[in-house]
Amino acid sequence: MERNKLFRDLRTSLIIAAWFSFLLFPLLVMKVSVTSGAALVRFRWERLPGIAVAAFALSFAWRRALEWNEARGDKPSGAGPIAALTARARSALAVKPIRLSVSAVLLAVVAVYPFALGMYHTNIMITALIYVILALGLNIVVGLGGLLNLGYAAFFAVGAYTYGLLWKYAGPAFVAAGVDPGWLFWIALPTAGVLAAVFGALLSLPVLRLRGDYLAIITLAFGEIVRMVLQNSGAVTGGATGISLIPRPWFFGLRLPPRQAATYIYYIAVALVALTVFVVRRIEDSRVGRALEAMREDEIACEAMGVDLVRNKLVTFSLGAFWAGIAGVLLAAQTTYINPDSFTLWESITVLMAVVIGGTGSIPGAIGGALLLKLLPEYFRPLAQYRMLIYGIAMILVIIFKPDGLFPRNRKKYTFEGAPSEGGASPAADGQEARR
């Protein structure tokens, strides 16, 4: 029986290998180049066996994985070695002395990081931390509110350009008055957050009636429009060339050299991440947070229970956007140069990926996802050109095999005693699944 199945699997994989060799032949084996109007084609036969073998092996693995996934059924984080490990870690952390010492070690690592590893690594870490803030912010919208936002980079841009424009227009006046322009950073930080939140509220107005796919598309449109406006209003924003020589933040009257400035920005970023985590955690357990989650699960039931959906969506988008604005100021301060190319749709998608791969709705997930996505590519430079390819594959694998993400959220569960907890075939449970 088992042997028959293996034989069948092997035969199917063979067919699939042949299919992929055919499918990918023009794109991977043939290579086109155009010289003086005529297309020339070169063959790269040496690739064909590789494609066939890879397709064979992957198809075999893929079928096995899908079977395993089906057999596992709807018990996402039930059993398995990883779940057991996290459960054990969780129970260990519940003990106070262990928790304290773990946090102390973590804090120490974070504190000495820039001194131990130097400027290069500090700068990479700052970028990663900026993405952590972005992912945490987007997590409010996507994870808590269940509203897919593909235009998140627009708010990021609003933040960065707030600082950039503030510098461009108010900077000279500051310099003339003898005040260090680095001051502007501290003015820009709250301003950008609030401005981005206003933009978020603006975006939420047209989307109040929309859900799901339409929402994704309209936010995408919004993001692209903002980018195009930045790109085409050259007189104000510098157009495609952007704004350069943005000052780094000022440190109590001192203008820091780049190395110290990086360390300083690093600490600001760490502090902002801590602040974000704190606020997001507070939101999660608050009345607003529970209303958001209710909206994610079922809008109609939510409205029937008296939750104001309009206000809810407004709050979600503004809260999410606020953090993107803050992250934008950090980006402008770190790179000292911004242009519209930093805020494309792919930026939005990268942040979304961090949220999804880490675990939608989970704070450790957003942090872990953003760090993974930003740090791994930096340390695997030889693979840099395959980055987007790998991201795409990772996204599909996670969504199919681990929809809860790598660091899933520990959801609060209430169970009735005596009620059947397994099975889930009741119509109510089905309805909830379908609408999520």
Added chain:
Amino acid sequence: MDFFLKLFLSGTAKGSIYALIALGYTMVYGIVQLINFAHGEVYMIGGFTALIIGGLLFSSGMAVPLVLLLSILAAVVFSAAFGFTIEKLAYKPLREKPRLSALISAIGISMILQNVVLLAQTEKYLSFPSYLPELEFLRPVREYLNSTQFIILVTTAAIMVILTLTIKFTRMGKAMRATAQDKHMAQLVGVDINGVISLTFIIGSALAAVGGVLICSYMGQINYYIGFVAGIKAFVAAVLGGIGSIPGAVLGSFILGWTESLGTGYLSSDYEDAYAFVILILILILKPDGILGKNQKQKV
């Protein structure tokens, strides 16, 4: 008036290309309620396949009309194969999952396809040789309507008629309509819904491939990224007309083509790509179901 007519005709040609791509979106959405983000990439792959196969055949000294025919055929076959494979790999395992999952998976596929082409071919813009013939009888009106535009119009119209007839009158078309209305019920009365879904992806991708070859001939260049913008615009067209509705997709595409053409002509060419998005936002605010879309009641 002269200027207007020119813009109007070029908008019509543009619109008919959007229509070819938008049909794929609308058909897939009608049947599985999924925005197939990778559809634009399938169209781009159609263009690349035509460039590669066409180049190969042309350099072997084949006659131009035959090169054109075979390269379109190759584009259609390979794009259809890609559409079929994408559905099986990335969407089928997620069919019973929340809709957001399939959308994210679609974005993933889109990234993979773009980067496969980028890595295996080139990141540069390649000039796309036009194998389309120069039509003699259009010579007097060439300033208004050139041969390429004319061929695009005629091809799109022909495909539209064939598609409508197929869906209206064949057994296969009936099965598709049944699946679109109610998947489970269709299955109960014996419709092979897996087959229907695969077929929908195959037809949609084949149409996108035709669109790919035509638009690349029209623009005269190709790049791994062209699918993305065209895909988004075609999607806007589909939403504009009412997603899920085939005549709606065509109507939406023409409206979009005209708006872009007139907008770039009379307003500003800097915002060419933005017009589509502005229209999208307006239509979704004013009439979220699109011009010809059915009002979808929410079920509790």
